[in-house]
Amino acid sequence: MHEPFLHRNIRGYVLTQWLGAGGMGEVYQAQHQFTRQTAAVKVLNRIDQVERFRNEAYVQSSVRHPNIAVLFEYAIENGIPCIVMEYVEGLTLERLIKRQGALPEQFVWKVLEQMVDAVAHLHANGIFHRDLKPANIKVTKESVVKLLDFGIAKAAYTPKLTQEGYIVGTSFYMAPEQFYSKGSVLSDCWALGVILYEMLTGQLPFDGRTETETRVRIERGDYMAPNLINPHISKKSKRLIEKLLQVNPKKRISAAALLSELRGETATNNLLHRLSVWVRNVF
Numbered sequence: 001m002h003e004p005f006l007h008r009n010i011r012g013y014v015l016t017q018w019l020g021a022g023g024m025g026e027v028y029q030a031q032h033q034f035t036r037q038t039a040a041v042k043v044l045n046r047i048d049q050v051e052r053f054r055n056e057a058y059v060q061s062s063v064r065h066p067n068i069a070v071l072f073e074y075a076i077e078n079g080i081p082c083i084v085m086e087y088v089e090g091l092t093l094e095r096l097i098k099r100q101g102a103l104p105e106q107f108v109w110k111v112l113e114q115m116v117d118a119v120a121h122l123h124a125n126g127i128f129h130r131d132l133k134p135a136n137i138k139v140t141k142e143s144v145v146k147l148l149d150f151g152i153a154k155a156a157y158t159p160k161l162t163q164e165g166y167i168v169g170t171s172f173y174m175a176p177e178q179f180y181s182k183g184s185v186l187s188d189c190w191a192l193g194v195i196l197y198e199m200l201t202g203q204l205p206f207d208g209r210t211e212t213e214t215r216v217r218i219e220r221g222d223y224m225a226p227n228l229i230n231p232h233i234s235k236k237s238k239r240l241i242e243k244l245l246q247v248n249p250k251k252r253i254s255a256a257a258l259l260s261e262l263r264g265e266t267a268t269n270n271l272l273h274r275l276s277v278w279v280r281n282v283f
């Protein structure tokens with residue numbers, strides 16, 4: 001394994017362990033030489049991705065939420081951009097589902113509520129994540145959820161990162177409208193529906209033998225009823241999946257409305273949520 005930055009010191013953080021490599025760079029676990037604070041350091045290894053990397057840092061630093069990994073700093077070390085962020089222990093939801101298959105419904109609800117809370121917070125701040133998938137979500141031993149990856153998130157100041165017609169996101173989790181470059185924050189809600197289905201059944205709702213077959217199924221909203229795979233799924237979960245996997249984004253439930261529903265709140269509270277967002281924006 002090639003681990004070019006292992007043992008290096010980046011802004012006082014000594015890189016102690018290689019965690020993995022993503023589309024843009026290598027991620028290491030690190031420890032601060034004086035404070036002993038643990039961090040994760042992402043080192044850019046594709047110079048053509050520098051705009052995207054900066055965007056990731058910009059988006060991640062502009063939000064503060066208990067279910068979103070905190071960015072500590074953006075550093076340039078010997079000309080190489082690095083992101084120093086909160087280290088999140090635990091497993092990605094992807095590993096958890098691969099290991100366990102369908103997850104217990106009570107646990108799924110706990111995970112879902114935290115995911116939706118984080119996504120509603122992003123949306124309230126004008127951020128569209130665009131790449132929600134189990135590999136970008138970590139769950140700790142205490143069942144705390146953290147969103148990790150903001151590489152292709154879109155905020156108001158995000159530069160145009162993709163070429164015209166280039167599809168952004170991972171196709172299994174993509175909403176129908178994203179194939180036509182018409183994605184919006186509601187496309188994140190579709191991805192939440194796919195993730196919810198996967199957590200409850202251990203299977204993807206739209207999984208064709210080819211990319212085209214997957215796309216056709218997504219565009220038709222053609223998925224097997226989740227209770228045919230897992231008969232223990234409650235009616236409430238099934239209804240939520242239906243509300244999220246609506247082909248027409250106008251008919252899809254928003255993250256804020258879903259959060260209220262999960263918390264058993266009323267439409268009044270939904271209004272209060274919108275009011276608190278408005279107040280935050282005034283300040």
Ligand SMILES: Nc1ncnc2c1ncn2[C@@H]1O[C@H](COP(=O)(O)OP(=O)(O)OP(=O)(O)O)[C@@H](O)[C@H]1O
Pocket residue numbers: 019020021022023024025026027040042069085086087088089092135136148149151
């Ligand atoms: N803050 C973090 N704390 C702990 N582990 C992390 C953190 N950020 C990333 N990782 C881990 O590092 C590895 C690489 O992450 P990275 O986000 O670069 O890639 P990816 O999600 O696999 O791919 P891509 O960026 O292309 O979607 C993954 O195993 C990921 O779980």
